[in-house]
Amino acid sequence: MTERERFLACLAFEPVDRVPLMDMGVWDETLQRWHHEGLPRWVTGLRHLEDYLRLDRSFNVNWLPIQTELFPPFETRVLEESETELTVSDGQGVVFRQQKRMRTIPQFIRFPVETEADYEALLPRLDGTDPARYPADFDEELRWRRWRGEIVGVHFPAFFGFPRGLMGVENLCLAYYEQPALVERMIRDRVRFAKDVLARVLATGALDFVQIWEDMAYKSASLVSPAIVRRLMLPAYAELVSHLREHGVKLIMVDSDGRVDELLPIWLEAGIDGAHPFEIAAGSDPVDLRRRHPRMAMMGGVDKRAVAAGRDEIDAELRRLEPLVREGGFIPMVDHFLPPDIAYEDYLYYVERRREMLAV
DSSP states (O other), X not given: OOHHHHHHHHHTXXXXXXXXXXXXXXXXXXXXXXXXXXXXXXXXXXXXXXXXXXXXXXXXXXXXXXXXXXXXXXXXEXXXXXXXXXXXXXXXXXXXXEESSSOOOOEEEEOSOSSHHHHHHHGGGGOTTOGGGSOTTHHHHHHHHHHHTOXXXXXXXXXXXXXXXXXXXXXXXXXXXXXXXXXXXXXXXXXXXXXXHTHHHHHHTOOOEEEEEOOOBOSSSBSSOHHHIIIIIHHHHXXXXXXXXXXXXXXXXXXXXXOOTTTHHHHHHTTOOEEEOOOGGGTOOHHXXXXXXXXXXXXXXEOHHHHHHOHHHHHHHHHHHHHHHHHSSEEEEESSSBOTTSOHHHHHHHHHXXXXXXXX
16 A cells, blocks of 8 residues: 555555654654764654654645635844844744744743734735745646655644744734634635635645644633534535535544544535644543544644653554554544654654554
């Protein structure tokens, strides 16, 4: 089977020659640590790591190069600089403060949308029909991806994820109550935008997989109440899913960190196939959720803390997930990017024990 065939069949609960062996990504700081622990210096990103360790290509860094956010982007500018920090205005108009030496969550200072007038000012950059959102060599690149048997997918920030980028988490959560008309307008516009921006690739019949990026949950619960999600976002999800299915998209998944158990029934009701990465520390346990949703496609669910804890914990974690692998519809991956508290020798052990488990 090709990587594309194996990936799609596995998540559709169909027979496969083996389950895909992949992870979502790796932090730069992790690779820097591993270089001191035996990883060759030429391994500077996930693609190199996959080649070196004979892993399958992760879907998560091979999206089609379609611009789905503000376009053209703003000029990225450094507003202030000290020995340890930068204050930056980025391409999406967000102003934030960031550590220089270690990747951390930025300290956000200002977002581009505070009022409906701010949103109106961005509309020229939210034209989904702009042909420049596709690179000049798009058709050639798509042809070669299909020839190589790669997963053909699109990453799409949607009805929480995209407004979150425009307003910030706290401001958006308040806007559901203080500016409901603006939120509803952004959701409606995002459905229209999706249809416009994806029209060209959907017309080829080659798009297999759409990742709806939301990141709308935290450690203990959804960031927005399920009642609001059902009222405002469920119709938008259902309309988008219906449109994608009509154009041959086989797999539609939601990417959201945090505890998503309250959100899953809504996504599944909309016709979405499943979700990832199922963060164990947030209580999103795929073993429990599979009992509640027997035909839900899942990726992730390997506790990053267990991998960091060494061989015994790795063995126990993989044993815990093995029944899901045998049921199908599940690709075990570390439940986010690989963090720097994982030792290189422990990651190698995890890769080989997982390779044995996935050869079903």
